[in-house]
Amino acid sequence: MGLLDFAADIGKKLFGDDDEDAGDKIRDHIEEDNPGVEGLSVSVEGGVAKVSGKAEDRSAFEKAILMAGNVFGVSEVQADELDAPAPAEGEKVEFYEIKSGDTLWAIAAKFLGNGAKYTEIFEANREVIKDPDLIYPGQKIRIPVE
Numbered sequence: 001m002g003l004l005d006f007a008a009d010i011g012k013k014l015f016g017d018d019d020e021d022a023g024d025k026i027r028d029h030i031e032e033d034n035p036g037v038e039g040l041s042v043s044v045e046g047g048v049a050k051v052s053g054k055a056e057d058r059s060a061f062e063k064a065i066l067m068a069g070n071v072f073g074v075s076e077v078q079a080d081e082l083d084a085p086a087p088a089e090g091e092k093v094e095f096y097e098i099k100s101g102d103t104l105w106a107i108a109a110k111f112l113g114n115g116a117k118y119t120e121i122f123e124a125n126r127e128v129i130k131d132p133d134l135i136y137p138g139q140k141i142r143i144p145v146e
Contacts, residue, residue, distance in 0.1 A: 004065065004069070004076055004077050004078065004079065005069075005075070005076055006069035006070065006074055006075055006076065006077065006138075006140065007075070007138040008047050008072070008073055008074060008075035009072070009138075010070075010072065010136060010137065010138035010139065011069075011070045011071045011072040011073075011074070011136075011138070011139065012029070012070065012071055012072060013071075013072040013073075014026060014029055014071050014072070014073075015044075015073060017073075022044035022073070023041075023042040023043040023044045023049070023050075024042070026042045026044065026049055026067075026068050026071055026074070027040055027041065027042040029067060029071065030042070030064055030067045030068060030127075033067075033126070033127040034127075035055075035059065035060040035063035035064055035067070035127045036055060036056035036057060036059070036060030036063075037053045037054065037055045037056070037060050037061075037064050037082070038053055038054045038056070039052075039053040039054055040052075040053040040064070041053060042068060044073075044074065047073060047074060047075040047076065048074075048075065048076045048077075048078060049068045049069070049071070049074045049076070049077045049078070050077075050078045050079075050080075050081070051064055051065065051068050051077060051078070051079050051081070051082045052079075052081035052082055053081075053082055053083070054082075054083045054084075055082060055083065055084035055085075057084065057085060057088070058084055058085060058086065058087040058088065058091065058093075059093075059124070059142070060084065061079070061082060061084030062093065062095075062142055063125070063127050063128055063142070064079075064082060065077045065079050065082070066095075066125075066128045066140055066141065066142065067127060067128055069140060070128065070139050070140060092144075092145040093124075093142050093143065093144055093145060094111065094142075094143040094145055095140055095141070095142060095143070096111070096140065096141055096142075096143050097138065097139070097140050098135050098136060098137055098138065098139045098140075098141065099137055100137045102135065102137070103118075103135075104118035104121050104122060104129075104132050104135065105118045107121060107141075107143070108120065108121055111143045111145065112143075112145075118132065119132075120144060121141065121142075121143060121144070124141075124142050124143070124144045125141045125142055128141055128142070129141060
């Protein structure tokens, strides 16, 4: 799965099978903890969420995609109309799909070389992960790479 592909059968349940307001509910979900996107608009059709607006930076762009994609019923996010600046020089981010048995500590040990750095992963995903002890298999997150 790439950044824009998601497992439709996992994630936060915001809408039903035939909910015409699915896009509005995802937009509201993202705006609750707005990662830095102005003029946010979301539409959903056939499990595909189309996100548009203007992200203040690359991290806001990535978080908006992750927040939309980590919703139950969304299998893909299209962000062609979500404007964002290029990543800052030296800024490197990897994306990781959480597997059964994972903890942020173990993910930090694997990617950052020290489990105690799990707080860096949590901070990089504060809008995506509400509680560092509550992550679930299939959820996608950002990993800041040093």
